[in-house]
Amino acid sequence: MNVFNLISKPEVYKILHNNGYLRDQKHMELKSYLSQFKDELDAHGIDYTWLASKFIKEYYATQRTDN
Numbered sequence: 001m002n003v004f005n006l007i008s009k010p011e012v013y014k015i016l017h018n019n020g021y022l023r024d025q026k027h028m029e030l031k032s033y034l035s036q037f038k039d040e041l042d043a044h045g046i047d048y049t050w051l052a053s054k055f056i057k058e059y060y061a062t063q064r065t066d067n
């Protein structure tokens with residue numbers, strides 16, 4: 001099973017697009033959400049904190065190019 005099928009894209013989208021959160025708050029919320037998949041991600045050699053950072057970086061990179 002692909003570990004990324006377990007992660008809810010709508011949930012990640014909701015966290016990233018929550019305008020009430022600052023960047024650090026979004027990062028903490030993502031880490032909290034992804035931590036529930038820690039064992040599955042570890043089995044594939046993926047650190048959930050790294051993945052949260054990657055989501056944040058990609059989100060803000062697309063925000064800069066969209067404007």
